[in-house]
Amino acid sequence: MTQATRPPESFQQTAGWPDRRILDLFGIAHPILLGPMAGAGTPKLAIAVGEAGGLASLPGAMYQPNELRAAIEEVRAGLPGRPLNVNFFCHTPPTPDPVRMMGWRTRLAPYYVEHGLDPQATPPAGGRAPFDATLCALVEETRPEVVSFHFGLPDPALLARVKATGAKVISSASTVAEAKWLEARGCDAIIAMGLEAGGHRATFLGADVAGDMSRQVGTFALVPQVADAVGVPVIAAGGIADARGIVAALALGASAVQVGTAFLLCPEAKISAVHRAALEAAGDDSTALTNLFTGRPARGIMNRVMREVGPLSADAPAFPLAGGALAPLRAAAEAEGRDDFTNLWAGQAARLAPRLPAADLTRKLAIDALAQLNPSA
Numbered sequence: 001m002t003q004a005t006r007p008p009e010s011f012q013q014t015a016g017w018p019d020r021r022i023l024d025l026f027g028i029a030h031p032i033l034l035g036p037m038a039g040a041g042t043p044k045l046a047i048a049v050g051e052a053g054g055l056a057s058l059p060g061a062m063y064q065p066n067e068l069r070a071a072i073e074e075v076r077a078g079l080p081g082r083p084l085n086v087n088f089f090c091h092t093p094p095t096p097d098p099v100r101m102m103g104w105r106t107r108l109a110p111y112y113v114e115h116g117l118d119p120q121a122t123p124p125a126g127g128r129a130p131f132d133a134t135l136c137a138l139v140e141e142t143r144p145e146v147v148s149f150h151f152g153l154p155d156p157a158l159l160a161r162v163k164a165t166g167a168k169v170i171s172s173a174s175t176v177a178e179a180k181w182l183e184a185r186g187c188d189a190i191i192a193m194g195l196e197a198g199g200h201r202a203t204f205l206g207a208d209v210a211g212d213m214s215r216q217v218g219t220f221a222l223v224p225q226v227a228d229a230v231g232v233p234v235i236a237a238g239g240i241a242d243a244r245g246i247v248a249a250l251a252l253g254a255s256a257v258q259v260g261t262a263f264l265l266c267p268e269a270k271i272s273a274v275h276r277a278a279l280e281a282a283g284d285d286s287t288a289l290t291n292l293f294t295g296r297p298a299r300g301i302m303n304r305v306m307r308e309v310g311p312l313s314a315d316a317p318a319f320p321l322a323g324g325a326l327a328p329l330r331a332a333a334e335a336e337g338r339d340d341f342t343n344l345w346a347g348q349a350a351r352l353a354p355r356l357p358a359a360d361l362t363r364k365l366a367i368d369a370l371a372q373l374n375p376s377a
Contacts, residue, residue: 016370016373016374017030017031017370017373018250018373019031019233019255019256021189021233021255022189022233022235022255022256023256025168025188025189025233026055026083026085026145026146026168027082027145028053028054028055028082028083029054029366030362030365030366031246031255031256031257032049032053032054032055032246032256032257032259032362032365032366033054033055033057033085033235033257033259034046034049034054034055034056034057034085034258034259034260034263034358035057035199035237035258035260035261035263036058036059036060036086036087036260037059037199037260037263037264037269037345038059038060038061038062038087038089038128038199039059039270039345040059040264040269040270040271040345041057041058041059041269041270042071042268042269042270043058043071043074043075043078044078044268045263045266045268045269045270045358046058046075046079046084047074047075047079048266048268048357048358048359049263049358049359049362050075050079050082050083051078051079051082051359052358052359052360053362053363054362054366055083055085055146056075056079056083056084056085057084057085057086057087057148058071058072058075058084058085058086058087059087060086060087060088060089060131060135061087061088061089061128061129061150062128062129063129065135065138068135068138069138069141072084072086072142073142076142083144083145083146084144084145084146085144085147085148085170086139086142086144086146086147086148087148087149087150088131088135088147088148088149088150089128089131089149089150089151090130090131090150090152090153090171090204091128091151091296091319091320092130093130094295094317094318094319094321097317097318100315100317100318101317101321103315104315104316104322104325105119105325107309107313107315108309108325108326108329111305111329111341112328112329115328115329115332115333116332117328117329117332121328123324123325123327123328124324124327124328125321125324128294128319130154131149131154132154132158133158136154136158136161136162139161139162139165139167140161140164140165143165143166143167144167145167145168146167146169146170147162147167147169147170148170148171148172148191149170149171149172150171150172150200150202151200151202151203152171152178152181152182152204152205153169153171153182153185156185159185159186163186168188168189169186169187169188170187170188170189170190170191170235171187171190171191171202172190172191172192172193172202172237173190173191173193173202173226174193174194174195174202174203174216174217175203175205175206175217175222176222176225176226176229177205178203178205179192179226179229180229180230181205183230183231183232187232188232189233189235189255189256190226190230190232190233190234191235191236191237191258192219192223192226192234192235192236192254193219193222193237193238194217194218194219194220194221194222194223194236194237195216195218195219195238195299196218196219196238196239196299196348196349197237197239197260197347198260198261198264198287198299198300198345198346198347198348198350199260199298199299199300199345199347200294200296200297200298201216201289201296201297201298201299203216203297218238218239219236219237219238219239219249220239220249220252223236223249223252224252224253226253227252227253227254228253233255233256234253234254234255235254235256235257236249236252236256236257236258237257237258237259237260238347239347239348239349240257240258240259240262240349241259241261241262241347241349241350241353242262242349242353242354242365242368243364243369243371243372244372245257245349246365246369247369247372247373250369250373259365260347261279261345261346261347261349261350261353262349262350262352262353262354262361262365263361264276264279264345264346264350264353265279265280265350265355266357266358266361267357267358268357268358269358272334272339272342273334273337274334274337274338274339274342274344275339275342275345277339278301278303278339278344278346279301279344279346279350282346282350282351283351284348284349284351286301286302286346286350287299287300287301287302287346287347287348287350288300288302288306288311289311289312290306290310290311290312291310291311291312291313291316291319291322292305292306292309292310292311292312292313292322293322293323293326294319294320294321294322294323294343295316295317295318295319295320295321295322296319296320298343298345299345299346299347299348300343300344300345300346301339301344301346301350303339303340303344304338304339304340304341305326305329305340305341323343326341329341330342
């Protein structure tokens with residue numbers, strides 16, 4: 001372990017975890033990673049999780065480079081000497097398709113008229129930035145201890161530059177084939193992302209999940225198969241919101257877990273009032289995969305536009321362009337306290353999440369899981 005990732009002395013007193021590979025790889029006390037959650041993740045959320053012994057994470061996809069630099073600096077100031085994960089998307093920007101974009105706007109036009117909006121007005125551009133040379137230079141400048149990717153990995157030349165900083169590289173897989181692909185290209189650990197997970201599906205090999213959801217794999221079927229197929233540590237993600245999920249994931253071969261939805265209910269997360277209300281009311285069957293909000297399948301709580309248009313629609317433009325046309329509708333509905341056009345990202349286990357500040361939640365997850373793992377301690 002390098003000095004940069006060595007945990008403080010107080011962290012080294014933690015014992016009882018059956019698999020220390022992730023703890024030693026990242027220099028953390030507990031095998032709990034904060035899901036980056038583009039749009040909802042904040043420096044305050046990252047700091048709170050890191051202070052409690054988990055891995056602090058920041059989402060890079062929706063920040064401008066200067067904003068991301070400032071966020072990293074804020075976390076560094078709040079977590080001196082402790083590790084940070086910065087997450088990036090690796091999608092290829094789509095070729096412009098004016099016909100498809102016009103068809104999407106036509107499909108949404110009745111909602112514009114209903115809300116007194118001009119359906120002919122040019123909507124804002126929807127977008128999330130893919131990892132590129134500019135963001136790579138920012139990684140080289142700020143040197144996060146962990147760099148994670150979604151939708152595969154960046155160009156090999158960019159990936160080599162990231163690894164040259166000394167960062168540990170991880171990425172998400174939704175199948176065994178994807179996990180083996182990531183390991184072959186040098187990932188230090190792999191996130192096995194089950195179908196239960198909130199937010200965007202990690203799929204990057206084979207058919208888009210919009211085409212056949214029935215073949216997607218749940219977390220607790222995926223984790224042991226990935227653990228058997230690769231030699232690097234596996235991080236389970238999807239449907240894990242309490243200590244029981246952590247213990248189950250570890251029993252199936254995971255070395256750690258990544259938790260997202262449970263942290264959305266923490267005061268440090270940045271979500272709208274309508275999103276928070278939807279999370280509070282969510283049940284086990286409240287979510288579905290939808291491509292309406294970005295053009296790529298992601299799990300969120302059902303709302304009006306998902307019921308009436310989708311939740312999966314061939315009309316939605318390619319990722320990440322679909323969201324622009326929904327933005328004016330979202331603003332109009334949220335101003336009236338409605339979530340009709342809001343992307344309410346959430347996993348299937350939202351109702352299991354304790355309603356606590358992020359540091360308290362991280363400690364509770366760790367303490368309760370350790371108690372179950374070591375009942376006689």
